[in-house]
Amino acid sequence: MLDKTVSEEFIGKKILVTGGTGLIGRQVVGILCDAGARVKIVSLDKVIVHDHAEHILGDITDYNFCKEITNGVDFVFHLAGIKGSIEVSRTQLASHFVPTLMMNTNMLEASRINNVSKLVYTSSIGAYSNAEVFRESDYRLDSEPMDFAGWAKRVAELQVYAYKVQYDMENFAIVRPCNVYGPGDNFDPENAMVIPSIMCRIHNGENPVKIWGDGTAIRDFAYSRDVAEGVILALYHGTKGGFVNLGSGKGYSVKELVEALRSFINFNYEFDITKPSGAPVRVMDISLAKLSIGYAPKTSLVDGLKETWEWFLSNQNEYQKKKNYFRS
Numbered sequence: 002m003l004d005k006t007v008s009e010e011f012i013g014k015k016i017l018v019t020g021g022t023g024l025i026g027r028q029v030v031g032i033l034c035d036a037g038a039r040v041k042i043v044s045l046d047k048v049i050v051h052d053h054a055e056h057i058l059g060d061i062t063d064y065n066f067c068k069e070i071t072n073g074v075d076f077v078f079h080l081a082g083i084k085g086s087i088e089v090s091r092t093q094l095a096s097h098f099v100p101t102l103m104m105n106t107n108m109l110e111a112s113r114i115n116n117v118s119k120l121v122y123t124s125s126i127g128a129y130s131n132a133e134v135f136r137e138s139d140y141r142l143d144s145e146p147m148d149f150a151g152w153a154k155r156v157a158e159l160q161v162y163a164y165k166v167q168y169d170m171e172n173f174a175i176v177r178p179c180n181v182y183g184p185g186d187n188f189d190p191e192n193a194m195v196i197p198s199i200m201c202r203i204h205n206g207e208n209p210v211k212i213w214g215d216g217t218a219i220r221d222f223a224y225s226r227d228v229a230e231g232v233i234l235a236l237y238h239g240t241k242g243g244f245v246n247l248g249s250g251k252g253y254s255v256k257e258l259v260e261a262l263r264s265f266i267n268f269n270y271e272f273d274i275t276k277p278s279g280a281p282v283r284v285m286d287i288s289l290a291k292l293s294i295g296y297a298p299k300t301s302l303v304d305g306l307k308e309t310w311e312w313f314l315s316n317q318n319e320y321q322k323k324k325n326y327f328r329s
């Protein structure tokens with residue numbers, strides 16, 4: 002729940018949300034519409050997420066389209082992106098990399114040219130690099146993890162920073178969300194992230210459910226509604242040419258995640274160590290976001306999982322038909 006002062010900032014504002022039918026976007030749209038904003042969702046196909054939101058159908062990898070849709074807009078929430086499991090993001094590199102660069106470069110530049118007064122760009126936990134001492138051998142172009150998706154996200158952060166240096170712009174904010182989950186996610190086990198993928202395979206009757214890796218990988222799972230509030234707060238307060246982390250601040254192993262699901266869904270599982278498990282630990286420190294923008298995630302893992310499972314069970318048609326920017 003946003004506080005009244007923040008909410009009032011959005012009354013009557015013309016707001017464009019790219020990715021507004023996605024996982025974080027649909028929550029942002031709901032909060033903004035409820036606050037009295039005039040929200041337009043830009044997406045590849047029409048999925049109703051709120052009765053008061055308008056839809057613009059089109060492709061933001063096209064620069065002219067981006068210029069058209071950002072004209073006369075007060076605020077832009079640039080949330081569109083490509084999300085893929087650890088498996089697809091290490092094999093189908095160009096499918097993530099190219100459209101991510103195109104849509105980000107175009108949306109940011111069009112928003113700058115059209116003098117959008119505030120924008121927030123959602124980067125990713127994937128934009129982090131762990132190394133402190135640089136050796137060529139650690140940065141081979143074919144080295145693991147090949148986080149092309151993360152690098153593509155990072156390039157747009159540099160674009161925002163370039164605007165700050167060259168044009169003195171601090172009105173474009175950046176957030177780095179972690180492993181976000183919730184209603185409206187992609188549940189296709191072929192390419193979905195761990196939570197929606199496991200849910201779908203349980204629902205399909207897989208027995209035992211094959212859990213990738215050995216269960217020790219640790220991730221920071223944040224509920225989409227909490228992250229959406231963080232995104233709105235980041236636009237409101239700004240991130241001053243830098244970025245803030247939006248996670249839960251807690252790490253859970255994949256085994257703990259599976260046990261949390263088993264606390265309310267009955268299923269058997271076994272680990273499949275032939276599947277990739279990715280980075281051993283990815284957890285966010287959220288102290289800066291708490292301090293600088295008042296970010297306060299409150300959904301427990303089990304509560305968030307229950308809400309996601311309920312949504313999945315009652316929205317079986319939606320996730321199967323949605324288009325995305327992934328290019329095969």
Ligand SMILES: C[C@H]1O[C@H](OP(=O)(O)OP(=O)(O)OC[C@H]2O[C@@H](n3cnc4c(=O)[nH]c(N)nc43)[C@H](O)[C@@H]2O)[C@@H](O)[C@@H](O)C1=O
Nearest residue numbers: 085086087090127193194195198212213214218277278279
């Ligand atoms: C945000 C971030 O997201 C991705 O990286 P990831 O955090 O590894 O995300 P993930 O959800 O695919 O896996 C999390 C953990 O869960 C394990 N796991 C078990 N069973 C399944 C399973 O059935 N499906 C999936 N996908 N994972 C499974 C899996 O082995 C891994 O240990 C990248 O796109 C990366 O580019 C990126 O930036």
